[in-house]
Amino acid sequence: MTCWSGMHSLVLDCMDRYLPRQRHQPTPSISSQPTHHVRPDACHCQAILFHQNLNTMVATSDISADTSASLLTTLADEISSSATLLSSHFESRRLPWPSFSADGPRQPICEDNEEVSRARIALIEATRSLHALAVGPVETTKHFCFNEIYLLGAMQVLCHFEIPQNVPLQGTITFHHLASKTGLSEALLPRFLRMAIANFYFAEPEPGLVAHSAWSKPLATDEKMRACIWFRHAEMLPAVSKLVDMVKRYPDSPEPQDTAFSLAFGDVFFGYKERHPENMVKFGQFVDAFSGGSSADSAESIARAYPWETLPNRALVVDVGGGIGHISAAIAQAHPHLRFQVQDFEDLRGAAEELMESKGVKDRVEFVSHNFFDPQPEPVRGAAVYFMRNILHNWSDLYCQRILKPIANSMGPESRIVNCDIVLPEPNSVPKAQDAVTRALDLTMLSMFNAKERSFDYADSRLEITDVVGKPRMRMDSLVEVRLLC
Numbered sequence: 001m002t003c004w005s006g007m008h009s010l011v012l013d014c015m016d017r018y019l020p021r022q023r024h025q026p027t028p029s030i031s032s033q034p035t036h037h038v039r040p041d042a043c044h045c046q047a048i049l050f051h052q053n054l055n056t057m058v059a060t061s062d063i064s065a066d067t068s069a070s071l072l073t074t075l076a077d078e079i080s081s082s083a084t085l086l087s088s089h090f091e092s093r094r095l096p097w098p099s100f101s102a103d104g105p106r107q108p109i110c111e112d113n114e115e116v117s118r119a120r121i122a123l124i125e126a127t128r129s130l131h132a133l134a135v136g137p138v139e140t141t142k143h144f145c146f147n148e149i150y151l152l153g154a155m156q157v158l159c160h161f162e163i164p165q166n167v168p169l170q171g172t173i174t175f176h177h178l179a180s181k182t183g184l185s186e187a188l189l190p191r192f193l194r195m196a197i198a199n200f201y202f203a204e205p206e207p208g209l210v211a212h213s214a215w216s217k218p219l220a221t222d223e224k225m226r227a228c229i230w231f232r233h234a235e236m237l238p239a240v241s242k243l244v245d246m247v248k249r250y251p252d253s254p255e256p257q258d259t260a261f262s263l264a265f266g267d268v269f270f271g272y273k274e275r276h277p278e279n280m281v282k283f284g285q286f287v288d289a290f291s292g293g294s295s296a297d298s299a300e301s302i303a304r305a306y307p308w309e310t311l312p313n314r315a316l317v318v319d320v321g322g323g324i325g326h327i328s329a330a331i332a333q334a335h336p337h338l339r340f341q342v343q344d345f346e347d348l349r350g351a352a353e354e355l356m357e358s359k360g361v362k363d364r365v366e367f368v369s370h371n372f373f374d375p376q377p378e379p380v381r382g383a384a385v386y387f388m389r390n391i392l393h394n395w396s397d398l399y400c401q402r403i404l405k406p407i408a409n410s411m412g413p414e415s416r417i418v419n420c421d422i423v424l425p426e427p428n429s430v431p432k433a434q435d436a437v438t439r440a441l442d443l444t445m446l447s448m449f450n451a452k453e454r455s456f457d458y459a460d461s462r463l464e465i466t467d468v469v470g471k472p473r474m475r476m477d478s479l480v481e482v483r484l485l486c
């Protein structure tokens with residue numbers, strides 16, 4: 001599942017309380033033993049993976065072994081046929097065409113249509129591969145991330161000086177005027193801007209005149225877009241620069257404080273944010289943008305993605321680490337026959353109860369203060385569902401065992417865990433561009449939290465993935481159902 005909750009309000013309301021608690025957890029000694037996963041005695045587990053859709057996507061992934069002379073033209077043909085399919089889609093629906101112009105659409109290719117989505121992925125994959133072949137291995141390595149590193153720096157300077165907001169949405173502005181409006185040196189401004197322009201951000205229609213492009217315009221109007229650049233530059237880059245130190249100093253540590261982030265910033269991820277609340281706000285904006293929707297969107301998609309309607313009347317869903325209960329509230333609204341217990345820290349009670357009141361589900365959704373490392377409260381023993389979203393991927397295997405064990409101890413024969421996180425794809429099972437994103441998320445979890453994205457064969461040898469259906473918030477998210485067959 002994605003590592004981020006994608007809920008701005010939730011992130012602001014509760015994630016700042018999250019890792020600081022990690023610091024106060026009892027710290028087990030670092031063990032070099034392999035971790036064991038929750039294994040309730042005399043019980044068998046079966047896991048059913050809901051969603052992903054990854055396996056239904058184009059499998060253009062493994063071209064690494066292809067030595068045929070026609071690889072270039074095969075890829076070019078793939079590009080041509082995917083582009084043709086997309087063009088007829090735009091034409092038939094009279095949609096705005098993708099373009100670099102400032103008037104171009106923000107998100108030209110809608111992903112609701114499976115065929116269009118597949119064509120888009122095929123186009124991205126084939127263009128990426130063709131580009132790599134055209135550049136070649138040595139040139140690629142010689143210029144490794146050269147453009148990206150300085151583009152990130154240039155964009156952060158431009159955003160810091162509010163350049164996107166000061167370029168008119170229509171028309172142009174001179175470098176001179178832009179420099180005087182923003183305070184960025186007139187000598188430096190063109191150097192940073194032209195780096196951005198070389199990468200599709202902004203345009204220079206005439207020498208010395210700046211205009212927006214389709215890429216830069218969202219940065220003028222949407223603070224969440226600017227937060228994406230800020231987060232990569234201000235927090236991710238310094239943490240990444242400490243990865244070697246982390247791996248050398250803390251090899252295989254399961255501890256949340258033994259991270260590249262802590263080495264860079266002298267504190268755990270959310271502890272640092274407690275001391276820098278403005279960073280927390282921007283991080284929340286980044287999470288919202290990255291996860292592609294509001295908390296309401298993601299909650300509603302989860303309410304649709306799982307067959308909640310098949311649970312018995314008055315069945316209890318325990319939302320473990322549920323924050324202020326956005327997800328439970330959405331499921332409760334969609335499924336009036338269910339009851340919910342949202343478990344999180346006491347200081348979220350007020351906001352949680354307010355939310356339930358406003359959503360009209362107060363009579364069926366209760367908030368209970370509960371630390372998920374402690375035994376589950378007796379009244380929820382044998383609950384129909386123990387739901388977790390964006391919980392396990394924040395923790396190492398050792399801590400996941402400690403979270404899962406009290407749940408397993410509380411489960412009855414009809415109970416199940418429904419877990420929502422990214423599920424890492426099997427090697428060569430998805431297009432490389434998509435694989436790269438999940439791998440980057442996994443390494444983000446490592447460098448920031450000493451946690452990981454999982455393939456879900458991790459939890460217990462008795463777990464068996466039998467199906468992949470549904471479509472929660474992000475394409476990479478999955479709902480994993482784990483049953484105990486006692």
Ligand SMILES: C[S@@+](CC[C@H](N)C(=O)[O-])C[C@H]1O[C@@H](n2cnc3c(N)ncnc32)[C@H](O)[C@@H]1O
Nearest residue numbers: 005014018321322323344345370371372389390
């Ligand atoms: C990433 S947020 C996910 C919240 C919610 N499940 C969602 O998807 O929106 C992680 C949540 O875990 C809670 N949490 C962290 N440590 C906890 C603990 N030891 N016991 C209970 N909740 C905890 C945090 O307060 C936060 O609400």
